Amino acid sequence: MSDIVRVKGLHVTFSTFNGPVQAVRDVSLRLAAGEILGIVGESGCGKSVTVQAMMGLWPTAITTVEAAEHTVLGHDCRSFTESDWRSLRGTDIAMVFQDPMTALNPIVTIGKQLEEVIWLRQKRRRSDQKGSMTEGIAEEVIHLLRQVGIPEPERRRNQYPHELSGGMRQRVVIAMALAGKPKIILADEPTTALDVTTEAQILLLLQKLVREEGMGMIIISHNLRVIARLCDRVAVMYAGTVIEEGSIEAVLTSPAHPYLQGLLSSLPESATDGTLTAIEGQPPDSYHMPTGCAFHPRCHKAMRICARIAPTNSNVSDECSKRERVQHVRDHQQTRECPHQAACWLYRPEVK
Ligand SMILES: Nc1ncnc2c1ncn2[C@@H]1O[C@H](COP(=O)(O)OP(=O)(O)O)[C@@H](O)[C@H]1O
Ligand SMILES: [Mg+2]
Known part of the structure; x- marks a missing residue:
């Protein structure tokens, strides 16, 4: 399996x-087909x-x-125009955002909104493939609503977004994302606005659909x-x-970066003796980024180099990286760099 986003x-x-705000600095990420990558x-x-x-x-x-x-999907996007992006986003990439109300049109029934996405998809793919326009849009709407767990889809499709609960609306947004038959789904805090029980249902649904498709x-x-x-990674x-960055198992069981170690030990379930720990200090202000590693002013393991030079990625542990690399190559049939990496000078003994 190859990377679909890199x-x-x-x-x-x-x-x-x-003045200028550097919101994102030197980020490298990849996503393989069939993989779920979390950004936290x-x-x-x-x-x-x-x-x-x-x-x-x-x-x-x-x-x-x-x-x-x-x-993205084999296209070099650095020279993309807005219309190149639009055609990719309309079909191959779908998005699920935090607030379903902003993603849905309040004055159009959910069935009509789904029909529009299916129709667009058929129109675009037809011009690509010169095939005939498939029939059965209404049936597909019902199928999609059923797939995302909306009861009585025949009746529900005639309802407006405000007639549905928050959880149901988010299911409709997921159905809209699936309607384009995308290869990539981007979900930005898809369950933050929902209560805990609904959140769990929506997450399981997303995972199931992504795996199935x-x-x-x-x-x-x-x-x-x-x-x-x-997530997988x-x-x-x-x-x-x-x-x-790394597999969920490696990153959460052996966190390497002092920030992540602090974050994990500040979770309530880590407080075995009943006391909560917190990372001291505040994240930096985007206008006044510290030199070197952005975390160094809060890091109790900081060394001299941390204040001077931003660390590059290091493989976290040889033993772990070897095991993970074998597994990853097996999963993705491809040679890759070590998946468990941290941007921290602690893992570069030669520069301490
Ligand atoms: N439209 C904008 N104008 C200026 N700065 C922005 C804008 N959008 C985001 N930022 C900056 O980018 C940073 C990252 O934003 P964002 O990616 O939305 O954070 P997150 O999703 O992790 O909560 C913010 O702290 C802010 O400084
Ligand atoms: Mg955000």
Whole structure:
């Protein structure tokens, strides 16, 4: 299986009244077909901007986006025009956002909204493949609603978004995403607005559908539990950059970066003796980024080099990397770099 999304050295800078803001710094990510990649990090660390930039969603007038490499489904996207992006997003890439109300049109029934996506897909694929327009849009709407677990789809399709509960609306948004038969799904905090029980149902549904349809999915969440439950791999972000990446198992059981170690030990379930620990200090202000590693002012393991030079990725442990590499190659039939990496000088003994 090859990568369907690949980005290397991504930088996103916003021009604001107060000067430039580097929202994303030197991010490299990849997604294989059939894989679920989680991006986790606290609010404002650059998760949404990273994924939006990867999919060509940015206000070009005020933003600079640079990447050494940027491919989506085999296309080199660095020279993409807005219309190239639009045609890719309309069919091969679908998005599920946090608030279903903004994704749905309040004055059109959910059935009609789904019909429109299916119709668009058929129109686009027909011009690509010169095949005949398939019939049965109404049947497909019912099938999609049933697939995402909406009861009585024949009746529900005539309802407007406001007639549905939050959970049902998010199911409709997922149905809309599936209606385009995409190869990639991007879900940006898809369950943050829902209660815990509905959240669990929606996450399981997304996972099941992605697995069944063999799609790749990038899911963003500030909640580590959501990511742990759903993903194959995870990228942890801090202050606009990825500080650790690897299989869920490796990253959550042997966290390497002091930030992630602190984050995990601040979770209530880690407090075995009843006391909660917290990472001291605050994430840096985007206008006044520290030099070197952005985490060094808060890091109790910081060394002299950390304040001077931003760390590059290091393989976290030889033993772990070897085992994971074998597994990864087996899963993806492809040679790759070690999947468990951290951007931390601690793992570069030669420079201490
Ligand atoms: N339109 C914008 N103009 C200026 N800065 C922005 C804009 N959107 C995002 N940013 C900056 O990018 C950072 C990352 O934002 P975002 O990716 O939305 O964070 P997250 O999704 O992790 O909560 C923010 O802290 C903010 O400084
Ligand atoms: Mg966000």
